[in-house]
Amino acid sequence: MTLHCTHPHLEQICHQGRVNTSDVLGVKNSDLVPGKYEGGLKLWEGSLDLVKTLNSDIKDDRLLMEGKHVLELGCGHGLPGIFAGLKGAALVHFQDFNAEVLRCLTIPNVKANLFKESSETSRSVGFYAGDWSEIDKLLLRGDAVQDKTTNLHTENEGHRGYNIILMAETVYALDSLPSLYRLIKKCLHYPSGVVYMAGKKHYFGVGGGTRQFLRLVTEDGAMQSDLLAEVTDGSSNVREVWKFSFK
């Protein structure tokens, strides 16, 4: 994939065709440096599981992407969000902890896949960097500014926003699960919004996992959960894809 980048320092790195943590963020090559680099530069297995599940749900008429407003949380490469755009979503917002990841990886990927010169498009995309504990204001304000003409729900209007929230490999750290869940409840369209979550059943060493997130959702009681896929391909410990919707 060709990489393009507008940031002067990052441009040089992006033209190498590969990005790594030490060049982009100045941290030693690592999957994760908590609170500094949250894993967005690596392509994790869960994002592919998520795309496959979305594809099956679309094929089986369980999911309609056309015209929908979609948010991908913890996007990194942004493959699920890009897939949503290719399947007709009207608006796709990408969120990552690190602005550098968005600039150097997500945006070039989105440009290469959703804005090919030959293809006409009316879809709207946005990129948001920040921590889940405080990014709701930005996301909801972003919607209000970009979509005044639609009936997309915003906080100010007493509504809730996205039709579909996607996230892959975002539930590894136990500490961040409550803020992630709070964010989802604030940003998801009520009552018809749905969340697709892919991740590992358990993340060894960091304590989180799909089942820990599920526990939070179940205890809160506002949403119902459905297990859509279980992946045991041996490339990692057991992975799952879940769907959540308001009861």
Ligand SMILES: C[S@@+](CC[C@H](N)C(=O)[O-])C[C@H]1O[C@@H](n2cnc3c(N)ncnc32)[C@H](O)[C@@H]1O
């Ligand atoms: C393991 S990476 C997964 C990246 C991508 N979804 C994939 O599957 O390839 C986790 C993602 O969650 C985001 N993330 C983790 N903790 C976060 C937090 N507290 N606030 C905002 N984003 C966070 C990171 O930016 C990162 O992109």
